[in-house]
Amino acid sequence: MRHTVEWKVRLYLFEEDGTTKARVVLNTGTNEFTGHGAAHRNPTDRDVPEIGDELAAGRAMHDLGRQLVExxxxxxxxxSRPGTGPSTRPETAWPLPDNMRGG
Known part of the structure; x- marks a missing residue:
């Protein structure tokens, strides 16, 4: 079965006083998901807005990805068919490394 769709993604970045916040919104046409992320600059570091943008955006997309997997x-x-459950079906993705698993 062939299946082609287009999902729209919008990424918003906001920076103020050394803190960059990101919000990424995914519209699938039937659902909308929002991921959030933030980056905080150490006051002793140089002000390089691109670094805060990259960190905050990456964290927002990671949050969005986690929601999609869930x-x-x-x-x-x-x-799932009756009688099957999480212990009888294969994993749906590669397992996350230990350092990326939630607490």
Missing amino acids: VAERDIDGV
Whole structure:
């Protein structure tokens, strides 16, 4: 089955007093997801706005990605055949390294 869609992504960056905040909004046409991220500049570091933008944007996209994986896993559970569960189906993605797993 062929399947082609276009998802729209908008990334907003806000910087004030050494703190950069990012908000990324994904519109799938049927759902909308929002990821958030922030970066804080050490007062002793040079003011290089691009670095704050990159960190905050990356963190917002990481948050968005986490949400998409969670939704996909719930959707998989919802369409699983009776009698199957998380222990009987294969992983849906590569496992995260230990340093990227949530607490």
